[in-house]
Amino acid sequence: MAQPILHSEHVHKRYGGVHALRGARLSVFPGEVHALVGENGSGKSTMLKILSGQVQPDAGAFTFGGAATTFRSPTDALRQGIATVTQETTLAPELSIAENIFLGHRMVRRSGLIDWRATRRRAREALARLDLDLDPAVPVRRLRPDQQQMVEIARALSIDARVLILDEPTSSLTDDEVHALFGLVRRLREEGVATIFVSHRLSEIFELCDRVTVLRDGHTVAEGPIPGFDRPSLIEAMTGRAFEDMEAIEHGGDAQEALLRVRGYSLPGVFADVALDVAPGEIVGLAGLVGAGRSELLESLFGLRRGSGTVELGDRPAHFRHPREAIKAGVGFVPADRKLQGLVLQMSVRENLMMASTARIARLRPPRPALELAQVRSAISDLRIRAHSPRVPVATLSGGNQQKVVLGKWLRTSPRLLLLDEPTRGVDVGAKAEIYRLLSEAAGGGIGMLVSSSEIPELRTLCDRVLVMFRGRVVASLAREEASEARIAHFAGGHQ
Amino acid sequence: MTAAPEHVEDRQRQRVLDHAAGVWSSASRYAVVLVLLVVLFVVFSIALDRFATWPNIENLLTSVSILWVVSMGMTFVVLTGGIDLSVGSLLALSGLVLSDLFNDAGLPAWLAVIVTLLIVSVIGGAVNGVFIGKVGLSFFVVTLGTLSLYRGIVNIWSDTKTTYITDPFLDGIGFGKGLGIATPIWIMLATFLIAFVVLRWTYFGRDVYAVGGNIDAARLSGINVARTLIMVYAIAGLCAGIGGMIQAGRLGAASPLVGEDIPLNAAAAVLLGGTSFLGGVGSVVGTAVGVLFIGTLQNGLSIWGVSSFWQQVVTGAILIVAVAIDRLQQGGIRVRRRRTRVAATGGDPPAPA
Numbered sequence: 001m002a003q004p005i006l007h008s009e010h011v012h013k014r015y016g017g018v019h020a021l022r023g024a025r026l027s028v029f030p031g032e033v034h035a036l037v038g039e040n041g042s043g044k045s046t047m048l049k050i051l052s053g054q055v056q057p058d059a060g061a062f063t064f065g066g067a068a069t070t071f072r073s074p075t076d077a078l079r080q081g082i083a084t085v086t087q088e089t090t091l092a093p094e095l096s097i098a099e100n101i102f103l104g105h106r107m108v109r110r111s112g113l114i115d116w117r118a119t120r121r122r123a124r125e126a127l128a129r130l131d132l133d134l135d136p137a138v139p140v141r142r143l144r145p146d147q148q149q150m151v152e153i154a155r156a157l158s159i160d161a162r163v164l165i166l167d168e169p170t171s172s173l174t175d176d177e178v179h180a181l182f183g184l185v186r187r188l189r190e191e192g193v194a195t196i197f198v199s200h201r202l203s204e205i206f207e208l209c210d211r212v213t214v215l216r217d218g219h220t221v222a223e224g225p226i227p228g229f230d231r232p233s234l235i236e237a238m239t240g241r242a243f244e245d246m247e248a249i250e251h252g253g254d255a256q257e258a259l260l261r262v263r264g265y266s267l268p269g270v271f272a273d274v275a276l277d278v279a280p281g282e283i284v285g286l287a288g289l290v291g292a293g294r295s296e297l298l299e300s301l302f303g304l305r306r307g308s309g310t311v312e313l314g315d316r317p318a319h320f321r322h323p324r325e326a327i328k329a330g331v332g333f334v335p336a337d338r339k340l341q342g343l344v345l346q347m348s349v350r351e352n353l354m355m356a357s358t359a360r361i362a363r364l365r366p367p368r369p370a371l372e373l374a375q376v377r378s379a380i381s382d383l384r385i386r387a388h389s390p391r392v393p394v395a396t397l398s399g400g401n402q403q404k405v406v407l408g409k410w411l412r413t414s415p416r417l418l419l420l421d422e423p424t425r426g427v428d429v430g431a432k433a434e435i436y437r438l439l440s441e442a443a444g445g446g447i448g449m450l451v452s453s454s455e456i457p458e459l460r461t462l463c464d465r466v467l468v469m470f471r472g473r474v475v476a477s478l479a480r481e482e483a484s485e486a487r488i489a490h491f492a493g494g495h496q
Numbered sequence: 497m498t499a500a501p502e503h504v505e506d507r508q509r510q511r512v513l514d515h516a517a518g519v520w521s522s523a524s525r526y527a528v529v530l531v532l533l534v535v536l537f538v539v540f541s542i543a544l545d546r547f548a549t550w551p552n553i554e555n556l557l558t559s560v561s562i563l564w565v566v567s568m569g570m571t572f573v574v575l576t577g578g579i580d581l582s583v584g585s586l587l588a589l590s591g592l593v594l595s596d597l598f599n600d601a602g603l604p605a606w607l608a609v610i611v612t613l614l615i616v617s618v619i620g621g622a623v624n625g626v627f628i629g630k631v632g633l634s635f636f637v638v639t640l641g642t643l644s645l646y647r648g649i650v651n652i653w654s655d656t657k658t659t660y661i662t663d664p665f666l667d668g669i670g671f672g673k674g675l676g677i678a679t680p681i682w683i684m685l686a687t688f689l690i691a692f693v694v695l696r697w698t699y700f701g702r703d704v705y706a707v708g709g710n711i712d713a714a715r716l717s718g719i720n721v722a723r724t725l726i727m728v729y730a731i732a733g734l735c736a737g738i739g740g741m742i743q744a745g746r747l748g749a750a751s752p753l754v755g756e757d758i759p760l761n762a763a764a765a766v767l768l769g770g771t772s773f774l775g776g777v778g779s780v781v782g783t784a785v786g787v788l789f790i791g792t793l794q795n796g797l798s799i800w801g802v803s804s805f806w807q808q809v810v811t812g813a814i815l816i817v818a819v820a821i822d823r824l825q826q827g828g829i830r831v832r833r834r835r836t837r838v839a840a841t842g843g844d845p846p847a848p849a
Contacts, residue, residue, distance in 0.1 A: 302716075327718040341716055344709035346776045351702060358699055359718035366697040409717065 003066050005030045005194050006051070006082070006163050011060035013046050013218075020046040021057070022218040028163060031192045033185055035205040035226070038215035039238055039428035044198060047215065048165055051196075052084040053077035065162070083156030084165040091140045091148055091155075098123035098136035101155045126154045130184055146177030153184065157193075164188065165196045168426070170204060176289070176493070182208050200428060201455070202231055214238055239430050259448040260318075260417055262301070265309035270296045271472035274309070278417065278448040283439065285463035286452040287488045293472040294452040295336060298419040301450070302326045302333040313417060327356060332410030336421040336452075338399075342406040345395035349387050350376045352394045352405050357412040379408045384434060400431020407438060418442070420451045424458060436462055456485045470494045525770025526782035528821045532814065533789045540796035547796060554678055560791035561680035562587075562739040563761055564784070568691045569735025570762040571783045572728045575695075576708040577775025578635035579763055580729060582624060583736040584755035585646035590616045590740030591750030592650055595659045598666075605665035613737040619646075620733020621726045629725030643759070654752040661749055670745025680742050687738065691780045704728060708775025764815050765790055789814075 006028045013021040021043045028034045038044040049055040053071035062069055064080055071077040077084075091100045101123045123136035132150055140148060149169055156164055166185070170178045185195050185208060197209055205212065205226070212229060214222040214237040222229075222237040229237075258277040265274040271293035278284050286294045300307040303320030311318045313329055320326040323333070335341035343352050353376050358367070376390045383404045387397055394405055403424065410418060423439065424432045439462060443449055453459050459466050466483040468476040468491035476491040523530075541548035566583050573580045590612050597608035627638045672679040695701035703724045706714040715721045736755075743754050768786030771778025793814075794807050 304716075323716055324718045324720065333716060335716060340710075341712045344706045344713050344776065346709045347702075347705060351706070355702075355706060355714075355717040355719065358702075359720075361699055364694075364698050364700055367699060367702070 002029065004028055004063070005065055007063045008047075008051070009061045011047065011050065012058045013043075013050065013055065014058055020218055021050075023220075024215055024218060025220045025223075026051075026196075026213050027223070028194045028196060029211075030162070030194050031189050032210040033189055033195045033197055033208055035209035035212040036196055036198050036215070037202075037205065037212060037234065037238055039430055042215040042238070043218040044215050045167075048084070048167055048196070048198065051077065051082060051163075052165060053082075078159060078161075081160065081162040082165065083159060083161035083163070084167065085149065085152045085156055085169060086167045091152060093141035094139055096137050096139055097127070097134055097143075097151055100140050100151055101126055101136075101158050103155070122158070123154075126158045129157065130154055131187075144177075146180065149177075149181065150184070157188075161193065163194045163196065165198075167198045168200065169197075170199055170201065178204070200426065202234060202429070203457070205234075206231070216240055235429055238428075258312075259314055260301075260450070261310070261312040263310040265297075265300070265307050265311060267296065267300055267305055267307040269472075270305075271300075271307070271469070274472075274474055276450075276467055276474060276477075278450055280416070280446045280448050281443050282465070283443050283449045283451060283463045285459035285466040285483075286450065286469060287454075287456060287459055287466050288469035288492050290454065292469040292492070294469055295421050297469070298333065298421050298450065298452055302331060302419055324359070327359065327413060330414070330416035332356070332413055332415040332418045334403075334406050334410060334418065334420040334423055336425060338402055338406050343394050343402060346393055348391050349380070349385065349394050349397070349405055350390035353379050353390075353408050353412060356409045357414075375412070379412060383408045383411075383438060398428075398431070400427040400435070403427050403431070403435060404438070407435065411438075411442060415447055418447055418449045420449060422453055423451060424453075424455070432458075456488050459483065459488070460485070468492050523781075525772075525778065526768070526785045529768050529770070529782075529789050529818050530785050532818070533785060533792060536789070536792050536796065540792070540799075544796065544799050546799055552795070552799075554681065556791050556795040557684065558678050558680045559795065560787050561684050562742050563758065563765060563790065564684045564787045565687050565735050565742065566739045566758055567762040567765040567783050567787050568687045568780055569732040570759075570766050571691065571769075571771055571778065571780050572695070572704060572731045573635075574708075574763070574766045574771050574773060575704050575775055575778055576725060576728050577711070577773075578628065578725075578728075579639065579759075579773070580620075580624060580635070580732040581639040581759045582620075582642035582646055583732055583739075583762060584758035585643050585650065586616050586620060586733055586736040587740040587743065587755035587758055588650045588752055589619075589646050590737040591744045591754065592653055592659075592752070594741065594744055595661050595750035598661055598663065599659065605661075605663040609666070609669075609741055612741070613734055616737035616740070617730045617734035620736070621730025624733070625726030625729035628729065629722040650752045654750070656752055658747075658749045658751045658753075661744060666741075666745045667748065668745070669741055670748070680746075683738065683742060687735065688780060688784055695780060700724070700727065705776055708777075710776070761790065764811065768815055768818055 004027045009025045011021050011024045024043055024047060026047060036044055046055060050057045051071060053074045053076050069080065098120050102119050120136050127134055130150060134147065140151060169181060188195060199205060209226050211225050213220055216238060259280045260278040262274055262276045266272045274297060288294050296305060299305050303322050303326045318329060339345060354372060380387065380390060385401050385404045387401060394402060424435050451462060460483055464480055466478045466488060467474050468488055470492060478487060546552055570580060570583065593615055594608055594612045597603045597611055598605055623642055624638055627633045628635050669679055674682055695704060703719050706719055707721055707724050711721060744750055765786035766783050767773065768789055769782030771782055790811055793810060797807050
């Protein structure tokens, strides 16, 4: 193989007392798709931040195109030819596609005014290069999430990037959109662009990538061509533990009597005529594309939206007008975005854990510190939350531990029904397995669950039954053994 | 030696360390201003004979008592991510309500004071709180509206004239002494302690932080967000009312002109005290430091003979500098590192994006 386009060695970075990188290395060749994997806290994001100039390393040697260099700022990295597309879109929603593509480097005429004609022409060219049939004059807010992501990539490439960093690009995309993105990445590979691809979904890494670098505790613990790895060996490299295959978890709620009974439930324009049952101790999955109405259905059941139809929770009507009513009736809701909706990040682990279960206590009564602390400590050890004290702000925890805090918050309310939206989004492999274990234990205790997820393997691991939604309707109900990846994808795509 | 005692010792040590870390992380938000306050105090004490005397300290504290009390209420509002611009108008209104109840309705002074406080807190909660918490309007729009609205009512009602209130009870609020200390100082202390306890040791206090920290997460956790906001604006109203009572006591009258600069000064004190204007982070301890800083500065400069206009200039400049230092401490390390890096390698500064 030729010379690497980007090579970094002996990279060290400390944040206060945290040693995020201790001599990591990453070497990327032109025209390859290179997977960078590791659990949360492995130093993956620090590495990416260093390469994109957002963070300065304490030590390290870097070459780009064979010459020694450093990346002093995001602009500097960009100018050298490293473009980054992150999970969060950084587009300006009200501006047009063309304006967004040339946001950082406008086409300016000699007079100092913006050359709109050149801007639009160049934007069309950039989109054509990616085979995107989009009008450059359309404001970005009108695009679907995957299209927005494509525009971000178009923007990254408009500066003739030689290395493209894709940081969890697929986390909010549907299967079809993921395939479109992969097609694009492969075309770039043919053009000689090197792509650094970060994803928690191992199947994507095996499908798309040529080589992989594995980080653990700030070290590079493995690197090499993808065919040299299989799923267990990659997971073992990431976690440092022998891999135990995640088998489907058996808990099988006896479907004697429904805990949640929904009939003819509709919300105009969002979902229609939904019928479903959840028995105590049963985990029911909701599959479907983004926009199929899964999240909205969960939100309505929790009282955040007003649907019409029959909803009964244990024989009593359960049309909640507000989350407080739902909680009172024994319903909990784990939202898809824990940072925006699940947690108060500045508050401590303890306060977040106690938030839902104490929401109905008289407000001027003081919390009983000793009792509360005992409860919080037991929750922390039951859920295996890794936090060095219940007092630390929940923002300092890793994604998986944060998600366990959200779960713990609801388990403390002794719920009868839990509604979960993407319960393991942005969570690493190890924490995923622990969350599955916690959920099936809770189901074993008789809690009924409705789990919406865009990861089909997750539903297959977790659920007794999977309902597939398409454009707001439940189009299929598959028992665990029938719920193959192919069948779910078939129904989710709207086929009969 | 068994392992168990060591283990217990470790845990105790850890707990102490955690506690210290917690105290520091909340104190660090106003550490800069606290240091400046101490420096200011030392400098004034050395330079000015009259400064470090009990009568002057008492005078200093009494002169900030109104700002202090109003700022305590304002802290609750700012912690929820809002600001109450109407507290000055409410303060003036409370004087008029008091004068009406006492002079015209003939209530005994102590009862008139209590009823007045109830009325202004209900007004604060029912108007600001309901429109912000229940209807969901922006705090800025609502309190800017009520700022003007209440001030207008005050001017119409009073016909812009001052009415005198002569009563020993009220005089006692303004000028009385308890255990040799002026009553306004006792009121300051009481307001502070109550606010501290409520924020720190009640579920309501936790709600205030949760609503300010992440209103959606709070709502989804079953916290009654609307009620929390209504309560918070009622508390701001109550504190404005208490300030109004001190003001009336000190003037012996209800004047329609009082309290105009109170909302912005209170906001400045809260900000100086390290409470985040985004909500969710801060404390009344910080606010106390902020108020004392403003008070010390004004008192010292007055003795020095510096005009009050210069006091405004200095207060404003320090407000910005203190927040900037705080920002640099928390998030600016990256910026500074990058600069040194550029300087060290002699490279070009990054091109403007």
